Amino acid sequence: MPDDSMSDAALLAAFVRGNASALDDLVERYRLALFSWLTGMTGNRADAEDLFQDIWFRVIRHAARFNDVSFKAWLWKIARNIVIDFRRKRKPDVSLDATEDEDAQPLVTQLVAAGAGPAEAVERDDLTNRVMRAVESLPPVQREVFLMRVQGNLSFGEIAGTLDIPLNTALGRMHDAMTKLKKQLAEEI
């Protein structure tokens, strides 16, 4: 059970001092946010799993060097660097539907298949499909900012710091991403 009273930095410091379960709490705090961001950025659940593990391994190894103001921003900085490395090894831009293996299912199908039951899946299929495809259609720089804000819950200041861009650029990318998404999801909003 995560200790909500402790800050991220305090948990990381506890881990550095030898409390291994403090890191479990940190992983739990960012498990869903980071994983969904990675899923959105890679377009592939299996890749997201690998990258998720790589990110936390890097956090574990470099925990003693942490001296940033925000752990969240530091975590996303590491995550972003790992995603960039991943993209360099693969294609310059990987679509959410794009998979290396032709037999592999696209992310939309993977996510729908991961739903609870058939009835619920049928109900949610359409919406999930449309939202995922809309997010997929965003240019990587806009998708990155959008998912950082929505799924990662990073502030615009943290996003600008993580991406090393001016605040207005982060806002501009978010604005453009939302304009495109609103057009495509007009019926749902």
Next chain:
Amino acid sequence: MNPNPTCPYTQEGIEKELEALAPLVHRAFERASGPSPKTLAAIREEARRQVFLRGRTRRLMPLFRSVAAAASLALLLAGAIHIHWIRVDGRHARDVAHLLNLGAAQPTSGVPDSSALANSLLDVQGLSEEAFLATADETESLWL
């Protein structure tokens, strides 16, 4: 607050628009559900391994420090002894050289002093400095 007056959107405006859009995205991504238990177990295992390694390093650090300090001290001591030996050897060599020089013939020992030679020449000619300065009274007294 709009940080740039020419910017057509504000942070507050974006946040407000996001309120309608975010729940849809959250619902869509809920299906991703999170990493598998296998991945989480691998992270837990790595965390415990690192804690163990750090703990071992921390436990052994005082021993490493003591060994390093002892090694540094031994090195300093060896250096000091070596310098001492060099000095003793140098002094011994100088003593031996001095002794050897004492037995050697002085190249100037057989050559008469130049002032003595000049006095001898003056004596021969009867122009000795002492005779020249002697008074007549002194000569007389000698005769007595």
